[in-house]
Amino acid sequence: MKRSLTILLLLLLAAMVLLSGCTDIRTNEPVNPASPPAPDPLKVHFIDVGQGDAILIQTPVGQNMLVDAGENIYGSRVIEYLEAQGVERLDVVVASHTHSDHIGGMDAVIDHFPVGAIYMPEITQNTKSFRDVLISVQRAGLTVTSAKAGVTVPLDGVECRLLAPVKEYYQELNDYSVVVRLAFGRHAFLLTGDAGNIPESDILGTKADLQATVLKVGHHGSYSSSSTRFLNAVGARYGVIMLGKDNDYGYPHDSALQRLNRTGMQIYRTDQNGSIVFSTDGQDLQISTER
Ligand SMILES: [Zn+2]
Secondary structure: OHHHHHHHHHHHHHHHHHHHOOEOOOOOOEOOOOOOOOOOOEEEEEOOOOOOOEEEEEOOOOOEEEEEEOOHHHHHHHHHHHHHOOOOOEEEEEOOOOOHHHHOOHHHHHHHOOEEEEEEOOOOOOOHHHHHHHHHHHHOOOOEEEOOOOOEOOOOOOEEEEEEOOOOOOOOHHHHOOEEEEEEOOEEEEEOOOOOHHHHHHHHHHOOOOOOOEEEOHHHHOOOOOOHHHHHHHOOOEEEEOOOOOOOOOOOOHHHHHHHHHOOOEEEEHHHHOOEEEEEOOOOEEEEEOO
């Protein structure tokens, strides 16, 4: 009698544990085991901000990360774009480097959204754009985390590693660019800021895994980035060049385009395609473009 009561209690306890495990943490609604909801994909948005970079990453569990925010005049456009994607908070913000085509709109973004953490390379620049970002960072009560090779950005369910800057000193400010590798299932995204040939070679020297399905092409398609050795190591199937129509720099440069085309990768350009969104469940990859 006593033994059967114990068994009954154990069974009850097991049922309670099982039932409590059957709720979706986000909604607290019971999950119907017959039709489990499709998990959200990882989305990487290359936002058209003319001549500049702004990249939004939305993880399957609803975390948001922003890498760069375009020129000053695009701050409000980035905010609008993020709001249209349902962003209410940025868990991580990365400033690839201090040039205004990457951090110009970042002060407005930090003023607008709650931010969890901000990563920047250890380089300062005496420009209004950069000072404005630092003022916004301070106002938000944030402490800048130093971005460098080997740093892991804590995201749930998505691996996010920083592959650069590798060295502490570079002659060119662009070469301090933070390089981000996001990996999810079978796919990875490599975001290279404006890093040129020298940091590309430094990254190769670290033996870090830099294979990626999608490469954000370095420095808006400048001749000084995208060395063949680097492109071969990445082995990307898709390349995204972020640049403005009729820009003052003649981007993308022919020599870089030739090297990119030689790899056989398919190229998307924000000046031609507008904003470009990659979406993956870790297996399949979907691409949608504004134009
Ligand atoms: Zn740039």
